[in-house]
Amino acid sequence: MNRYVLPFLAGALLAGCSNPGIVQVSPDTYLLAREAHGGIFASSTALKAGVIQDANAFAESQGKVAIPISAKEKPMGNGPAQWASFEYQFRVVEKDDPAVRRTQMVHNPNVVIQKSDPDDVSPQQGDKNGAKDLYSELLKLEDLKKRGLLNDAEFDAQKKKLLQ
Incomplete structure (x- = not known):
């Protein structure tokens, strides 16, 4: 067998x-x-x-x-x-x-690459991240003023620069 x-x-x-x-x-x-x-x-x-x-x-x-x-x-x-x-x-x-x-x-490719760019929003179009960053920058300026690292004139100049 x-x-x-x-x-x-x-x-x-x-x-x-x-x-x-x-x-x-x-x-x-x-x-x-x-x-x-x-x-x-x-x-x-x-x-x-x-x-x-x-x-x-x-x-x-x-x-x-x-x-x-x-x-x-x-x-x-x-x-x-x-x-x-x-x-x-x-x-x-x-x-x-x-x-x-x-x-x-x-x-027939094994890999297909697609570009998607979700961060394609300019600050002029109401970018929420830009507004949040502006707020955090103003808070940092205020903190520097409270610590005495910036005087009133420097604080106002930096604030004006950020808001433009």
């Missing part, structure tokens, strides 16, 4: 590591994804080139042309079983289709 278990486990292990082939997403759209299980010895460029070549060969076998739709690349991670992968989505069209001349691939 042991002689049947070992080959079965080896076959199951190899089947679990295999990459899926070309998957049909819609009548003319296909997806090809592949992982590079070579670790640091695998080339991401060779992985991408191999996937694109296979997609083109698939289209040529049907007498058509592969037009790229999108590509998604994931680099190799630092932990175990974090393989580099490449996913390529493409359409298969006739060679005389006008879309063949104007191919454009959509880039």
Whole structure:
């Protein structure tokens, strides 16, 4: 019985590591994804080139042309079983289709940065923070006057400067 278990486990292990082939997403759209299980010895460029070549060969076998739709690349991670992968989505069209001349691939960014600036209010528009800062500055001036660090003339001059 042991002689049947070992080959079965080896076959199951190899089947679990295999990459899926070309998957049909819609009548003319296909997806090809592949992982590079070579670790640091695998080339991401060779992985991408191999996937694109296979997609083109698939289209040529049907007498058509592969037009790229999108590509998604994931680099190799630092932990175990974090393989580099490449996913390529493409359409298969006739060679005389006008879309063949104007191919454009959509880039799917991993990170999208949006700028939002809530502090874009000028003091002339009734900025509450500006009014609060003015009040705290006047309190500081009054405190300096009470301590005797500012005389009445200096206090009035600084107050006038703040209120302008």
